[in-house]
Amino acid sequence: MTQSTRCDIGFIGLGVMGKNLVLNLADNGYSIAAFDLDNEKVKAVIAQDKFESKSDNARVVGCSSYTELLSKLKTPHLIVLSVPAGAPVDQVCESLIGGGVQPDDIVIDTGNSLWVDTVKREEKYKNNFILFSSAVSGGEVGARFGPALMPSGSAYAWTRIQPIWEAISAKVDSVTGKPLERTKPGEVVNEGEPCTTYIGPAGAGHYVKMVHNGIEYADMQIICEAYQVLRDGLKLSAEEIADIFAQWNKGPLNSYLMEISVDVLRHKIDVDGKQIPLVDVILDKAGQKGTGLWTAMSSLELGTPAPTISQAVYARSISSMKNIRVQASELLIGPETLSLSEEEKQSFIKNLHDAVYCSKICAYAQGFQLMKQAENEHGWTLNFSSIAKIWRAGCIIRAAFLQSITAAFERNEQLENLLLDPYFVEQLNNNQLNWRQAISTISLMGIPAGALSSSLSYFDSMRSNVLPANLLQGQRDYFGAHTFERVDKAAGKKYHVEWATADKEMKQVE
Structure with a gap:
């Protein structure tokens, strides 16, 4: 030859x-x-x-x-x-x-x-x-x-x-x-x-793919939580939920994952001579191959929060505890069934759409910030606009939404978090009230929605210029002399209170 x-x-x-x-x-x-x-x-x-x-x-x-x-x-x-x-x-x-x-x-x-x-x-x-x-x-x-x-x-x-x-x-x-x-x-x-x-x-490419898969975990869990809320909260059929998702897929939630969710929900199989939605006979135990877990672990190692992604990993883990969940369901009680009028149902579905959209923004924001921190940690030079571009087609998280992320990093190559981009600021600010109302109603329904609710908590944490970590630092100083900084003193200066003494004297620590 x-x-x-x-x-x-x-x-x-x-x-x-x-x-x-x-x-x-x-x-x-x-x-x-x-x-x-x-x-x-x-x-x-x-x-x-x-x-x-x-x-x-x-x-x-x-x-x-x-x-x-x-x-x-x-x-x-x-x-x-x-x-x-x-x-x-x-x-x-x-x-x-x-x-x-x-x-x-x-x-x-x-x-x-x-x-x-x-x-x-x-x-x-x-x-x-x-x-x-x-x-x-x-x-x-x-x-x-x-x-x-x-x-x-x-x-x-x-x-x-x-x-x-x-x-x-x-x-x-x-x-x-x-x-x-x-x-x-x-x-x-x-x-x-x-x-x-x-x-x-x-390693850079595999790291980016790892984060892609972490976002994929979050996106899938967000959609699945919306499905459960519509099924158990509003008592809708798989076909009715498919119709809602198909409508959502025509707007900002347009994505491959939403598209295939519609197909899965519409698919029926024969069971004892009856056509039954396939999703109704699939055992509710989710598998995972580890990439979502790796993403969550990396976020902890780098100190870069990714709660929506982590919650999606936890959701798969708790789904595997089927026997325990069955036992607990017979012992633990939830709220009474929430009765909604037809008008209230339609309003709730609109709020749920906005909750899914805002949660999705937060999941991507967490993923891209994690990649940015990894870039700094490992001395890489990552082009986040290009990364968003290559995810617009071919991959599992492909979505119309990624065009907006591409534009965000083209506007500002040094963007630290998508929640600081003008377009996404507007989207979140316009929809945050509906998001809150959806989470409130879901809580009253007694339906788990860890990804949706943790995303809202992430949003509220990010928009808070003061968090309760001041008390936490006081606690740490009390039992472990871990010291703290003061808002009225120069940055970097550390202080400690002698908690065991009568006068609890505070000293600057060199």
């Missing part, structure tokens, strides 16, 4: 995401040497490629080993990994070293690796090959027809990867910011802005 007849890209890992990325690459004119430990998956992707391309010309070539894969690639090699985060990534890297990978070869990890692991791997393998990372968002459909891609690592490697990533990524109209969607095999979108950009050094 000559250099000119070898494949452009090696691909390892042909699960749901890997298979669809391979087909996406093939649609965009790249030849792929594919390998998976399960040879049936190799056969399946080759068969699907032949069926979709309606051609016997091999765009995807199967390989039975790492050595064979490397032998079928143009040099220097470009290899994409789509394997589970953690040990499997290192296992593949070690196998590639054994198979003959070279120092100028590029290996791209597209999984949801923890960002600190990516930093360690780049250092570990730097003498064997160039490790590059590129988190992928969009699920299997995004991977197939255009995901959002968050690459980071070697700037040199990015020059080789950039044209490929820009080709396969989702695209948005450069004027309207609306997605330019393709939904059929073989389609290619060459116009518009690609939903990928170089994020920064090793």
